[in-house]
Amino acid sequence: MSGHEFALIRRHFADGYPLSPQTVLAVGDDASIVAPPVGAQLVQSIDTQVADVHFPATAPAQLIAARALRCAASDLAAMGATPQGFHLALTLPDAKAEWLQDFATGLRQHAHQLDLQLLGGDTTRGQQLVISIAVQGWVDDGTALRRDGAQAGEQLWLSGPLGAAALALPEVLKTPGKSTGWASHYYFPAVHTELGLALRGIASSCLDISDGLLQDAGHIARASDVTIMIDAEKVETAIDQADTRWPLCFSGGDDYQLLFSVSLQQASVMQTLQQSFPNMHCIGEAQAANGNPCVILHKDGQPLDLQQTGFQHF
Amino acid sequence: MSGHEFALIRRHFADGYPLSPQTVLAVGDDASIVAPPVGAQLVQSIDTQVADVHFPATAPAQLIAARALRCAASDLAAMGATPQGFHLALTLPDAKAEWLQDFATGLRQHAHQLDLQLLGGDTTRGQQLVISIAVQGWVDDGTALRRDGAQAGEQLWLSGPLGAAALALPEVLKTPGKSTGWASHYYFPAVHTELGLALRGIASSCLDISDGLLQDAGHIARASDVTIMIDAEKVETAIDQADTRWPLCFSGGDDYQLLFSVSLQQASVMQTLQQSFPNMHCIGEAQAANGNPCVILHKDGQPLDLQQTGFQHF
Incomplete structure (x- = not known):
C-alpha cells in the first residue's frame, strides 16, 4: 500500500472499531495477528459486492457499507460462529474524502452492532466500486453448523x-x-x-x-x-x-x-x-x-x- | 453464491490445491473451517489487484493468477509465517470458461509452490477484473516479524x-x-x-x-x-x-x-x-x-x- 493510501486508510479505517480480545495486531503492518482461543476453530468467509450489481452505485456510502458488512457477517451466523473480525478490500473509482468518511461511518456502526473488528485491508483504484469483505469468527471444536447434516425425517x-x-x-x-x-x-x-x-x-x-x-x-x-x-x-x-x-x-x-x-x-x-x-x-x-x-x-x-x-x- | 456460479467455481477452483493439515472444511459451505495449531497465532493479509492498474488486462490468465497469489503471499513471508491457505474474491467482466481454466491452472500451480490451500471464495460480475486474495498462515506465539522493532545501531x-x-x-x-x-x-x-x-x-x-x-x-x-x-x-x-x-x-x-x-x-x-x-x-x-x-x-x-x-x- 502506498504512503498516500496508507494515510487515507489510516484516517478513515484505523480507529473506532470494536476491539476483539484475540487481536494481537490490527491495521498497519504487513499483516494482522490474531491469537486463537484454546479449543476453537476458525470460521471464515469472503463476500464481494459490486456497484450496480449488488447495490446501486448512487446509494449513500453508509448504506453500502452497512449492507456489505451485514451480508458478509451473515455467513458466520449461518455457521454458528462467534464473530471476531474482518479484512476489507476496497476498490474505488476515486478517493473522495466525503464518500470515504461516510463509508467508514457506516462500516464502524455496523461493525459495532456485529462485534467485528477491522483487522486490515487494501485500498485500490478501479473503474467501479468493488467491496470484498473477509469475515471470521470462532466455534468450539466440531460445533460449526454445516450444510451436510440434514437427515430424512427432520x-x-x-x-x-x-x-x-x-x-x-x-x-x-x-x-x-x-x-x-x-x-x-x-x-x-x-x-x-x-x-x-x-x-x-x-x-x-x-x-x-x-x-x-x-x-x-x-x-x-x-x-x-x-x-x-x-x-x-x-x-x-x-x-x-x-x-x-x-x-x-x-x-x-x-x-x-x-x-x-x-x-x-x-x-x-x-x-x-x-x-x-x-x-x-x-x-x-x-x-x-x-x-x-x-x-x-x-x-x-x-x-x-x-x-x-x-x-x-x- | 448462485447455483450457476457455484458450479462454475466448483469446476475450476474446488480440486487440485495443496491440502493444509489444519483445514477442517474448505470450499462449498457458507464458510471454511480451520483448526489452529496449539500455541500458534494467525497471520492474515488481504491484497487486491485490478486489471490495468496492477497488471495488463490482456496478460495471460495464468500469469495474472500467479502474480496475484505471489504478491499476496509475500506478506506472510514478511511476517515470518508458515503459509496455510487463502480465500479468493474474483470479480469478472464475463465468465469465459477458457480464461477461468487458465486462471485456475496458474492459481493451482503457484498455490502448490507456496503451500497455500484454497479455502473458499466468491465470484461476482463487474466491469473490470478485480482479484482480492486473503492469505493466512501461522507463527508460534509472539514470533511474528513486525515493522516496529528496529533499534538504533542495528x-x-x-x-x-x-x-x-x-x-x-x-x-x-x-x-x-x-x-x-x-x-x-x-x-x-x-x-x-x-x-x-x-x-x-x-x-x-x-x-x-x-x-x-x-x-x-x-x-x-x-x-x-x-x-x-x-x-x-x-x-x-x-x-x-x-x-x-x-x-x-x-x-x-x-x-x-x-x-x-x-x-x-x-x-x-x-x-x-x-x-x-x-x-x-x-x-x-x-x-x-x-x-x-x-x-x-x-x-x-x-x-x-x-x-x-x-x-x-x-
Missing part, C-alpha cells in the same frame, strides 16, 4: 419471514437513499448471530438464504442427500398469496434468514427456543432423497411451480 | 537485488504475454517464505518491499522510530549506476524483496544464514531518529535525491 425451519428485501428492489433502484420500510431489509439484513449460536448442538444443518429459499434449500438437499419438502403456506412472507409478487418471496434472495434442519427429538428444545426467537417457524421436512436430492415446494398437497429461480450473476 | 538487510520488476514494466505493457527475463520478476516475484521463517528470533523488524525500497523503508523508520541510512552502492540492483534507469531500482515496487533489521549481536548468526540465503546483503543501518524518523539514501557520504517516490494509487 423438520426444516426458517428464522423469520421472507421477501421484504427482494420486494424492496424496485424502490431501492428508484430511490437509493431511502432505507426505511422494505428497503431497511435490503440495506440492513438481520444477521442472526444469536440464533446461530443457540442452534449449535441442536440444528443438524444450517445456511443463510442469500439467493432465495428454493435455491439455497437445494444446497442443503444436495449436501445432505435429502429431498426437502416445503409447505408454501407455512412460509411467512412479507406479502400474502393474493399479491402477484408472492413468488418473489421464495425465489428472491437478500433476506439472509437462516434455514436449518432439526430432528424431532429436539421438539421440546425448539419450543423453548422459540420464546427467545419468536419469528422462527417450521416450514417443512427432509425426506429420503432416493438418489435424487431436490426441493419440492407444495401447497394443498400439490407441487407448486413458481417458475422463478434464485439470483444468478452469470 | 544493521539493515535486503533479501536480494532490486529493480527487475519495475524495469520490466514497459516490456510487460508492450508484450503482456512475455514472462521471461525481467518480466519473470514482475509475474513471479520471489516469495521469501524460508528466509522469513529463518529470521524469526533474529530480525528485529521486517517487511516486504511492494512500493519501493525508499517508501517501504519509511514504514520501518516511522513504526520503529528510527532514521534509516541506506548506502546506495551497497544495494544490489538489476542494472548498474551508469544506466539512467538506476533510480527505478530504489523507487520501483513489485520486487517483493524482504527488508529487515538485525542487531550487531546477530553478526555470526547472519554469516551462517548467508550460506543458505546468498543473495541477502547488508545495505545500511538504523540510527536514532531524534524526533524525525526518515530514510536517507546516501552515496560517497552524500545524501542522494533520486526524485522518485513509490507507486501511489491515488
